[in-house]
Amino acid sequence: MGTLLTEPVAPGTAPLRGTRGRRPLRRDGRAGWLFLAPTLIVLGLFMVLPILMALWVSVSDWTGNGSPFSSRVNSVGGDNYAALLTEPGLTRQNFATSVRNNGYFVLFVVPLQTAFALFLALVLHQKKLKGRQFFRTAFYFPTVTSSVAISVVFLFLFSSTGTVNAALKLFGVDGPSWFADPRGIFHLALGDPANPPSALVGHGFLGLSWWDWLSGPSVAMCSIIVLVVWTSTGGFMLMFYAALQNLPPSVDEAALIDGATAWQRFWRVTLPQLRPTLFLVLTLGLIGTWQVFDQVYVLSRGNPANTTLTPAYLSYSSSFIGHQWGQGAAIAFLLFVVIVAFTLVQRWALRERR
Amino acid sequence: MKRRWLGYAVLVLVAALYIYPFLIQLATAFKTDADATANPLLPWPRDWSFSVFRTLAEQDFPRWAANSVFVSVAITVGRVVFDSLAGYALARLRFRGRRAVFGAVLAVIAVPSVVLLIPKFLVLNQLGMYDSYAGMIVPLLVDGAGVFIMKQFFETVPVSVEEAARIDGAGPLRTFWSVVLPMSKPALITVTILSFQGSWNELPHFIVSRQDPALNTLTSGVATLVSGQLGQGNQFPLKLAAALLMTVPVAVVYFVFSRRFTQGTYEGADK
Numbered sequence: 137m138g139t140l141l142t143e144p145v146a147p148g149t150a151p152l153r154g155t156r157g158r159r160p161l162r163r164d165g166r167a168g169w170l171f172l173a174p175t176l177i178v179l180g181l182f183m184v185l186p187i188l189m190a191l192w193v194s195v196s197d198w199t200g201n202g203s204p205f206s207s208r209v210n211s212v213g214g215d216n217y218a219a220l221l222t223e224p225g226l227t228r229q230n231f232a233t234s235v236r237n238n239g240y241f242v243l244f245v246v247p248l249q250t251a252f253a254l255f256l257a258l259v260l261h262q263k264k265l266k267g268r269q270f271f272r273t274a275f276y277f278p279t280v281t282s283s284v285a286i287s288v289v290f291l292f293l294f295s296s297t298g299t300v301n302a303a304l305k306l307f308g309v310d311g312p313s314w315f316a317d318p319r320g321i322f323h324l325a326l327g328d329p330a331n332p333p334s335a336l337v338g339h340g341f342l343g344l345s346w347w348d349w350l351s352g353p354s355v356a357m358c359s360i361i362v363l364v365v366w367t368s369t370g371g372f373m374l375m376f377y378a379a380l381q382n383l384p385p386s387v388d389e390a391a392l393i394d395g396a397t398a399w400q401r402f403w404r405v406t407l408p409q410l411r412p413t414l415f416l417v418l419t420l421g422l423i424g425t426w427q428v429f430d431q432v433y434v435l436s437r438g439n440p441a442n443t444t445l446t447p448a449y450l451s452y453s454s455s456f457i458g459h460q461w462g463q464g465a466a467i468a469f470l471l472f473v474v475i476v477a478f479t480l481v482q483r484w485a486l487r488e489r490r
Numbered sequence: 491m492k493r494r495w496l497g498y499a500v501l502v503l504v505a506a507l508y509i510y511p512f513l514i515q516l517a518t519a520f521k522t523d524a525d526a527t528a529n530p531l532l533p534w535p536r537d538w539s540f541s542v543f544r545t546l547a548e549q550d551f552p553r554w555a556a557n558s559v560f561v562s563v564a565i566t567v568g569r570v571v572f573d574s575l576a577g578y579a580l581a582r583l584r585f586r587g588r589r590a591v592f593g594a595v596l597a598v599i600a601v602p603s604v605v606l607l608i609p610k611f612l613v614l615n616q617l618g619m620y621d622s623y624a625g626m627i628v629p630l631l632v633d634g635a636g637v638f639i640m641k642q643f644f645e646t647v648p649v650s651v652e653e654a655a656r657i658d659g660a661g662p663l664r665t666f667w668s669v670v671l672p673m674s675k676p677a678l679i680t681v682t683i684l685s686f687q688g689s690w691n692e693l694p695h696f697i698v699s700r701q702d703p704a705l706n707t708l709t710s711g712v713a714t715l716v717s718g719q720l721g722q723g724n725q726f727p728l729k730l731a732a733a734l735l736m737t738v739p740v741a742v743v744y745f746v747f748s749r750r751f752t753q754g755t756y757e758g759a760d761k
Contacts, residue, residue: 165586168588175632185613187601189612193609265501270505271505273748284712288733293530433713
């Protein structure tokens with residue numbers, strides 16, 4: 137039994153292998169692989185193999201007809217990547233626009249959801265608080281419900297005759313027609329979006345002028361930002377909350393006895409102890425926000441004027457709608473690189489300083 | 491004293507912001523189109539109307555719901571079985587390559603799902619599984635996070651329990667099935683809830699693994715319903731009723747298991 141796996145080991149070394157206080161059982165080998173087989177087959181077929189296939193497609197001219205491995209499909213080298221990064225044209229401009237949009241999305245969502253989640257967790261952590269279970273339920277519920285269902289609700293809330301604008305009207309404010317408004321909020325804040333400074337319009341990067349890069353999220357994107365912060369805060373709040381519950385109370389009490397103010401105790405005592413959770417929340421937040429897809433698919437499909445276009449949606453639409461499969465795969469890999477880069481930068485920024 | 495009142499005021503305000511959209515959703519599902527447009531702030535209907543539910547029942551909605559139930563249940567059963575088998579092997583069975591496999595599973599989880607959108611379609615197409623229930627279910631049958639949760643749990647089960655069974659001559663499968671698994675209810679429930687919720691709410695995979703309208707799940711069906719009619723009339727009661735109905739099963743699971751949801755899920759998340 138199991139000899140196939142154990143054979144190469146010389147007789148004298150066998151008992152040493154894999155022992156942690158337990159003698160290895162020979163039959164474990166076969167059973168182990170048997171137990172793992174379904175997992176390995178599914179992950180191999182639908183995670184590892186797809187990635188390899190997509191790598192090939194991203195350097196090929198496959199158009200979606202027939203097999204990507206047939207002899208009619210040719211390698212185009214880095215052409216798909218070049219079209220996105222170096223060659224002037226609509227492809228590069230759309231990609232740059234999607235990166236800009238998603239960049240602003242990340243810039244707004246990650247800090248907002250992290251700070252808001254931490255704040256709610258701290259309030260809920262107050263010992264004397266009554267109705268904790270109720271509040272926790274209320275804040276967490278949006279996280280478990282379908283992003284499609286939530287997006288439909290927000291479509292109504294932010295429609296031009298919807299709830300948000302009706303509420304704004306109570307305060308005498310005329311709300312915009314949210315999902316139809318492509319104006320960037322930084323442009324709006326700067327006053328006259330119609331007459332941009334020529335110095336910024338004349339030059340640019342990746343086919344977008346500096347003025348376009350600086351637009352800020354569009355009004356339409358802002359409603360998606362609100363939606364995502366609203367839905368994701370609950371989950372992160374619970375992570376902070378669980379971490380707070382696990383902190384030893386003695387440290388905080390010691391600081392209290394030493395006369396530290398509430399503010400000092402938060403910054404100097406609680407927050408440093410929460411560093412691992414903060415790291416986790418920021419990592420998950422960055423990974424999640426760079427992939428925003430469901431909300432864009434349901435709410436806007438990249439409209440208006442491409443200002444809610446994100447790389448994830450562009451990758452999908454290039455392939456499945458535009459049939460530019462190589463292009464779509466290349467966008468997915470570039471997005472992957474962006475996510476890895478951001479994770480590394482964040483890990484470096486949050487490292488323990490000694 | 492003053493601070494505590496302030497705390498409550500903040501919490502109540504935020505809770506209102508979190509609950510109000512659901513009230514609006516509930517109310518609007520029973521409003522007429524005109525009522526919804528005229529009174530978007532009112533959390534109750536002026537004129538009650540049940541017509542949208544009839545419209546949904548006459549359309550494809552029941553079929554989407556049946557697909558969602560079938561697909562989610564199949565995926566959940568698969569995940570519970572396969573995740574716990576794999577978790578047990580990684581936690582308790584000693585064999586060569588175990589560590590490498592665990593590392594590989596973790597690495598695979600870390601790949602952003604968006605990167606897999608196109609590739610999954612390619613593989614499904616090559617295997618002839620595109621546009622079939624198999625193509626919708628099989629790729630989601632295993633979930634790395636679930637394997638991880640089960641492994642973590644099995645490591646906390648005392649070894650002595652298993653050793654007794656093994657000395658009595660039970661093989662790994664028997665030890666796993668009749669000794670360890672019955673002790674693992676908390677972890678199994680967690681994986682069940684997360685799997686059901688995850689597969690019920692899944693959208694991108696059901697967009698790329700099929701195009702036959704008969705295979706729409708609630709997520710892909712409702713998404714099509716909403717965006718297809720975006721430009722034309724409002725029909726918000728209809729859309730919100732559809733969204734409401736698709737929320738009900740998750741809401742039931744959530745409120746029945748809410749204790750486990752809010753505590754179990756993130757226990758040890760800070761480790």
